Amino acid sequence: MKYVDEFRRPELIGKAREEIRRLIDPSRHYRFMEVCGGHTHAIYRFGLKDLLPRNIELVHGPGCPVCVLPMGRIDDGLALARQPEVIFTAFGDMMRVPGTHGSPLEQKARGVDVRIVYSPADALKIAEANPDRHVLFFAIGFETTAPSTALTLKRARERGIGNFSVFCNHVTIIPAIRAILDSPDMRIDAFIGPGHVSTVIGCRPYEWIARNEKKPIVVSGFEPLDILQAVAMLLRQLRNGEAKVENQYGRVVPWEGNRSALKALAEVFELRPYFEWRGLGFISQSALRIRDEYAEWDAERRFTVPGVRVTDPKAAQCGEVLKGVLQPAQCKLFGKECTPEHPIGALMVSSEGSCAAYYTFEHRKAAVGAP
Amino acid sequence: MSGVARKIRFQDARVEMAHGAGGKASRRLIDGLFAPILFGPSWEPLGDAARVDVGGARLALTTDSFVVHPLRFPGGSIGELAVNGTVNDLAVSGARAVAMVAGYVLEAGLPTEILEAEIRAMAGAAARAGVTIAGGDTKVVEHGKADGMYITTSAVGRVIPDLEISPARVRVGDQVILSGPIGDHGITILLARGELDFEAELRSDTRSVLPLVEALARAAGGAVHWMRDPTRGGVATALNELSLDCGLAIAAEEERIPVRDAVRGACELLGLDPLHIANEGQLIAVVARDSAEAAVAALRETPGGEYASIFGEVIAHPAGAVVVKSAYGGSRIVDMLVGDPLPRIC
Structure with a gap:
């Protein structure tokens, strides 16, 4: 399969591993954070830890949109979903995320009209096909998915589709990275930069990390070869005493980003003064809300939203795992009370969540000793 | 136990x-x-069929219910599934289906045309599988309560003499065989629901796997230790059940698992693992090492088994787990599916 197989070829993978061995200083320990949940998933899915020297530790970052969403927002969304005229639509990613009274999927099984969509445009189509119902799209994601929400809102306005609204939970990646760097227990040597987000925002927004924090960052693709190459590039920078932004994912990520996507974002959204992140707390200017011009399509203004706030279970250490302070298996609940079947923290829900990825692909390997 | x-x-x-x-x-x-x-x-650990001895005759008994939306999809329909699914549960338990009864739960308002098409689909599938539909029962429920129709089929089969299928017979070193490409049925259904805005040239693989089982019985007989048709939950779930039931581990080699490009592509796009996707016309067989090549050769000569291959081996550790190794040296644990496979977007 094109664009996939060539990035999984054993001989190329072998070369990348040699390169890593050549660049690594065996006497030191490296901590690299992959910011993006897609990378976390790929690292476990492809078993990349088997391919890296033991003194490279990959630390999982906050870039999993489902994981950082506080439970209160899910409760709010589901409260709206239970109104009889509402059809609740969301990505498959959201469907198993637990609210206080069950996940969207469990609500669906109890008769709430919950539908999985592949894009917000599909939700708008459902609205057009059901003029007597109100279709609510529960929007999640970083700058990767926000442009498609923006374009959908623009289309809804152009076509005057009144029975559609967006419950906006879009967040932005840079403030999350800043929060990680500001955390006092942070010990990260370098960053594997997010791939999909960067297709929209480009590489420039990361320059401050290299400049001010003196941390190398390499924007990376999601195939095994991509991630190994990114690791080699980070090692080379560290060996040379450099700290700069590099783009390993040039086949997809333009340095300047996607201008038309950024324009659509700016037209439809503005920054919220602050937004709550699960595990990280309130972060200022870290999320998007819908501009006044689109108020009619903003579920938070159209409906009375309960504004539920739920504190995370005390024993769950999602915040520490999200910040990379703890590895998933070091959380007290990991694999005991908290499993993919009965997730307590959101990191155990999404397959991009580091706990779910670790649980699914890795931990029994470690527990029993792989062959 | x-x-x-x-x-x-x-x-x-x-x-x-x-x-x-x-x-x-x-x-x-x-x-x-x-x-x-x-x-x-x-x-005993539950297999796909129960074994009963009646007056000296060794019989196998099974039942399965079919709820599928949409009722018709490329390559098949609920009627065909209902016959093949039950025939296959018996087949992988080492039995040849002889007679079947069917229960129908129909929704008021279901067009007769659709019902007739499904009855005909069942008749056709039964004829192809060599099983007699000997009776049935019909109930009608209110509109909106049964997705059009649900079908339950139960069948009795005669045990194929040379086969002894049990997780207790599985040994370290046994080879794990797949009869053909995986994921066709599950991805076909996902796309046929029309909720995802893309298409692929795919058909459900629904068919009777009895000819494949008979080919295995002829070629390897008692060396066939275990079989399963990897339906809901896919190959990953079937292998995890095996590893739990036999207390050993399964090591699979990713590049030797047959998967069509269309299925791989859809799975890459949707963030799904082909190993978790349902099949309706494939089987997994665990065969003693010495007989494995002969078993694969026999499958390849049987319609539906052209792409059969050895893709894994039974190993001792990590007991109760399935490990998939990639061609480039990475490995991962593949767990059972938790819930239905859901597309991953963000």
């Missing part, structure tokens, strides 16, 4: 969709609630 009184371990307050998805939750429900009440203290 026999000899010890079994406790009810199922703690969930109510049934959720995940309990029917064929993965972990389904197994917890069966092992934790049904088995301890219905089967009492002496209890």
